[in-house]
Amino acid sequence: GAVVSQHPSRVICKSGTSVKIECRSLDFQATTMFWYRQFPKKSLMLMATSNEGSKATYEQGVEKDKFLINHASLTLSTLTVTSAHPEDSSFYICSAIRDQRSGEQFFGPGTRLTVL
Amino acid sequence: DAKTTQPNSMESNEEEPVHLPCNHSTISGTDYIHWYRQLPSQGPEYVIHGLTSNVNNRMASLAIAEDRKSSTLILHRATLRDAAVYYCILRDRGAGGTSYGKLTFGQGTILTVHP
Numbered sequence: 001g002a003v004v005s006q007h008p009s010r011v012i013c014k015s016g017t018s019v020k021i022e023c024r025s026l027d028f029q030a031t032t033m034f035w036y037r038q039f040p041k042k043s044l045m046l047m048a049t050s051n052e053g054s055k056a057t058y059e060q061g062v063e064k065d066k067f068l069i070n071h072a073s074l075t076l077s078t079l080t081v082t083s084a085h086p087e088d089s090s091f092y093i094c095s096a097i098r099d100q101r102s103g104e105q106f107f108g109p110g111t112r113l114t115v116l
Numbered sequence: 117d118a119k120t121t122q123p124n125s126m127e128s129n130e131e132e133p134v135h136l137p138c139n140h141s142t143i144s145g146t147d148y149i150h151w152y153r154q155l156p157s158q159g160p161e162y163v164i165h166g167l168t169s170n171v172n173n174r175m176a177s178l179a180i181a182e183d184r185k186s187s188t189l190i191l192h193r194a195t196l197r198d199a200a201v202y203y204c205i206l207r208d209r210g211a212g213g214t215s216y217g218k219l220t221f222g223q224g225t226i227l228t229v230h231p
Contacts, residue, residue, distance in 0.1 A: 004159075034218065043203075044160065044221040093159045095219075103148060103207055105219060107159035 003027055004096050006108035013084055014116055020080045021111045023094030029074035030096035034105075035067070038091040050077045084115040120204045125226040128194045136189040136225055138204030143184050148207045150219065151178065151189050153200040153227075160203065160221075163189065199229045 003026040013019050023033060031052045036044040048069050049057040056069035066088075068080040077096075081088055095107040121139040128134040140149065148167050152160040164171055164178045166187075171178040177190040191198055203224040 006159075036221075043223050044154075046218055046220060049218060091157070095159070103150075104162065104165075106162060107152075110157070110159045112157075 004106045004108040006111050010112040012114045018082045023077045025075045025096045028098045033077040033096045036093045086115045089115045122225045127228045129230050131193050134191040134194045139186045141185045149187050150205045152203045155200045194229045
């Protein structure tokens, strides 16, 4: 089946630093990828829609200057958490659409970010 | 986005069938019904989706009511590995006849499977 990978799987950083998370579609090209955030015992919250070759579309309340998204190729999207703070600690999950007609969407395994 | 309503939790015994209900009374004619599940500390996993007709795959079956205002995910023989949070999500079809709309997750149903 289709596979979406994320790197790193977990990261611990100091407050004020920036962290980049990669999302790759391993066996298909994805013109559209999505970034979600999930807090403990909560559901997934969509942060932004990433389209290859164009600017990301952010959901209401998500700071685009803090969560930089780049979708430079059909198999790679990156999320950079800039000047991270402890409240940014969360589980970040990406997903990619393989089939635009059906909307079949596959999720990555997630990245656990801990900001000290 | 049209909303879905699911029970907060359900329990089942191993090797018994499980019927997970979902209400979506405000579904539009072009909304697909998607089901995903999420195991602890993992990304969601696609289970099944449908539009109007019942659907079967190797993981589960999806029974869609005739008026499409509700659906039921059926796990024919639950295993311990099926213990997860199950999300029922409506996704609208984007422009041009393609299904593109974003997936908006609700709280889902926590399924517990007893040995």
